[in-house]
Amino acid sequence: MTAATAAPQLTRRALPLVPRGTARAVLRVHRIALWAWWALVAAASAGLLWAYWLGTDAVRELSHRVSSCAADTSCVDSTLDSPTYEFYDTVTSLATSAVAYLPYLVAAWAGATLVARELESGTSALAWTQSVTPVRWLAAKLAVPAALVTAGTSVLVLLHRLMWSDARDILGQDWYLSDAYRSNGPVAVGAALCALAVGALAGLLVRRTLPALGLAVVVTLAVQNLGDLYRDSLWPAVTVTGSAASNLPSTALQLEHGVVLTSGKRIGNNLACVDNDTAVDLKRCMSKNGISDLWATYHPKSHFWPLQLVETGILLAAAALATAAAFWLLRRRTP
Structure with a gap:
């Protein structure tokens, strides 16, 4: 009898990573969204791996053919x-x-399905009567999707960076362009977690599926646009003068060009004498236009990681604030 009763106990201990309790309930309730998420990650991963292993070589061979017949427009x-x-x-x-x-997808799902739908249908109140406190319910609702979103997004970012680093000469995407920038670093993970928290907060605020979806997407859109607008100011830019200002590195994110007149007046947003091929041409141009010096500010490619880390920190802080607000609101609205 002892051996017979011990066997089931050993079997249960052999599977410590199997979700239990509220985590398992979250996965069961949202299993369709879970499968859709992994299908999206799998499809994007397959495309990125194909581009890295096969597509890049094929396009490079194609570009060699283009170069060989560059004199013939129809051939190109x-x-x-x-x-x-x-x-x-x-x-x-x-x-x-x-x-x-x-x-945007995370925000839409979190706003419409994760919280608001259960509040609207009353299933959340039923769960709270089954020995699951509201705080524990919300904690599971956020923790399980956060782990899955972080894992899936991290995989996609790593694969995208692998593909982009190998093929940036043919992709035509500079490191600072919005989509490429957001896809190549931890900003993607921070933005997804922020969208998850915003969606949950929207669901608690509105308590209706469609309005919560709309609010979550609008707030996420605002966050993304603010990132694009103020990203350049998240890290100190480099300022150069003289000939260096007239020929910035090709990979630089150029912010502003300006001139200093012989009268000492400093003028911004002025492209006079930029891109002169030689020092003689530059000197002649400056003399002709009454310019004593040039200056420019820009972000070199080496600023990619500082900008990424600062923006990711801001997004995670916003996610933490939205999460804290969600728990505060839940406590105010439940006994």
Whole structure:
């Protein structure tokens, strides 16, 4: 009898990672969304891996053919219109968009389904009568999706960065462009977690499915747009003068060009004498226009990681504030 009763106990201990309690309930209730999430991650991952292993080589071979017949315009046009190039461009564009715009999907789902639908239908109140406190209910609602969103987004970011680093010479996407920037670093994870918290807070505020969805998406859109508007100011820019200001690195995010007149007046947003090929041409241009010096501010490519880390920190702080607000609101509205 002892051996017979011990066997089931050993079996239960052999599976410590199997979700239990409220975590298991969250996965069961939202299993359709879970499968849809992993399907999206799998499809985007497959596209990124194809572009990295096969697509990039095919397009590079195509570009060599373009270079070999550059003198013949019809040859160039017909080559660039090939199915290989079009398919590669479609796959990489869709994969990049999938990573960059994931926060909107997370916000829409969190606002409409994660919290608001259960509050609207009354199933949350039923759960609170089954030995699950409201705080524990919300904690599970946020913790389980947060773990899955972090894992899936991290995989996509790593694969996108792998693809982009190998093929940036043919992708035509500079590191500072919005979609490429958001898809190549931890900002994507921070934005997704912020969208999750915002969606949950919207659900608690509105308590109706469709209005909560709309509010979550609008707030997420505002957060993303604010990031695009103020990203340049998150880290000190580099300022250069003289000939260096007239020929900035090709990979630089150029912020502003300006001139200093011989009278000492400093004028911003002035592109006079920029891109002169030689020092003699630059000196002649400055003399002709009454300019004593040039200056420019820009972010070099080395600022990618500082900008990413600062913006990620801001997004995580916003997510923490939204989460704290959600728990505060839940306590105010429940006994």
